[in-house]
Amino acid sequence: MTWVVRWRDPGGSQRKKAFTRLVEAKRFAAAVEADMARGQYVDASNPITVVDYARQWAASRPHRPTTARRTAGLIENHIASTRLGRRRLTELKPSEVQGWASDRATVLAPATVRSLVGLLRSVYGAAVLDRIVPSSPVVRISLPRVDRPRVVPLTVVEVRALAEAMPARYRAMVITQAGLGLRIGELLALRVDDVDFLRRTVRIEYQFTSGSKVRSEPKTPRSRRTIPAPRVVLQSLAEHLAAHPAGADGTVFTTTAGTPLGHMYYGHQLFRRAVAAAGLPAGTTSHDLRHHFASLLLAAGESIIAVAERLGHEDASLILSTYGHLMPDSEDRTRRAVDAAWDDGAFSCAPDVPHGLRSPFSH
Template sequence: MASVEKRIRDGRTTYQARWRDDQGRQRKKSFPKKGDADRYAATVEADKLRGTYIEPSRITVAEYAQRWAESRPHRPTTARRTEMMVRLHIAGTRLGGRRLADVRPSEVQAWATDRGKVLAPTTLRQTVGLLRSVYAAAVLDRLVASSPVVRVQLPRHEKERVVPLTVEQVAALAAALPGRYRAMVVVQAGLGLRIGELLALRVENVDFLRRTVRIEWQFTVGSKGERSEPKTPRSKRTIPAPHVVLDALAAHLAAYRAGDDGTIFTTRMGSPLGHVYYGYDLLGRAATKAGLPEGTTSHDLRHHYASVLLAAGESVVAIAERLGHEDASLVLSTYGHLMPGSDDRTRSAIDSAWATANAACAPNVPRDAPAVR
């Protein structure tokens, strides 16, 4: 049972509530008034009986977030991104220094508003989601009674619709690159690969006879040529290879020797290309030279691939499989507006539904009424 003891030190009187936690360890907390100590002791005992007892802890938000991040079974790229988000946007803020159990919803809202000044809307939502996960784990660990990450208002963000590159624009982008790297644009646009999948492609992954390309590995940012598992289980896939891709690969391999481990696209020194060098340095300059829209990246080649398949009438499920998506709904949400003939289908659907009602809804015009000119 919890108890309260009067203590006098240096002429100052305090009242110390003492109790044992659910692990049998002795705990204590001091109060200036006996009534406060009595109430706290009674609350502790009631919480223990209800099973809602929360262990007092001085751990800060940043400390717990770092422990949480280290304990997650994240992939290397996700682990690096999570560590950076915790370090910059939690530990590096006033909220990070607050005790985990002392944070109020208003403080979380103030923190989110402040982060909104320096983060893009999508990144802000990811950061708030991370903090929400941290507090969810803290609730399970019984370090807090409830999460303060509730009803957080974020800036409204309208996701821009994808405007895919045309075949002519992709060809211009390839032509603007040095000869050694032109095939990379054709292969990425012709297979819909993620940048890491493109960079990790090996000769053994290409079956010229069966006209397929097998995606099994990827290079992550900062991987320094070390291959890792693709983004999701469905990212391991076999993609039908069109002639334009196979011809580009054959010409590239005839002109440029593959790496010692079979990597198809390498630098002049024979080493694998990095994300930044290909995706930003090479493509960035080429996009400007080709007069493509500002902000064009390698991911736009993946969008191009999906748009071409949609225009050809390929099913959403098949496109999701080719892209390595877990869920076909992502294809619909990203590319639904590109579905061909949607305007005509909308008109036809409404006209068909109202066909039987046309006569009843037609205006009753007298036979001798003058014609409208």
């Protein structure tokens, strides 16, 4: 005998499911009724696949163009092309997610695997809110450890050598990026109006995203900032503008045709050639000029909060995790702080204790 449970889902559609045992039918009916009452009902027969829902999720997100392209690339290359992507969203198990993550770890860097799993976690988080699945299978996933190499910042001598190795028209770009800690997109979008020679500041208002020469908002709200401009930067900018006037739209750094530079031209052609000519490590990129800037501030005793503000970082803790080993040694400050508190004459030492080893608790 077959027992059939019939019910209407929250959308009003008629549903049914057959069972060979009455006890199972009753148990299922009670579970459906309870889920409906709690507002947690999900349709287990929903045919949507993981990749189809991931695409819908990505399309609905307010991503910046660069983030949207990166997200789409992860979905198409590492979800759509795998068995996991073809699975129904409601059927995926944690063990399948773990197998998928382990497989991706064989072809991707550890940090990228973490980003990929984080993306899938967000997709399933949205699916839970949409009541397509009752819970997320992206739980307790073992991931490869990310070993971040310590930052070895460029020295002033190396930055000077790098600037000298650049074509004369673009030398000020190296000095400006190193002296203000700019992202490459912020450097390329810099306008004359952003530079206040009188107040000695540079205002970051825009950036060029990769592949675009249209100004857009900076990476994050904190990326819009005013940076104190050091003398070396202002002098370099003044000399540059005297020799190479700004573009028609006020862009400071332009090609010989007067148009803004692109990421690829500056970062992959000009910069790489200069790195080789200056004898710097082959992996050196324009981002290393931001590391140089941060390391100089930390060496001078600037707080991590101030460094984060200058760099336009949302989270000051990233400064500590990235550059903590470059901060001035605090051992002597620790000793002085404790000695100053104890060296107030409140304690006397027993005469039989050798000098230098006296106990502060001996009277």
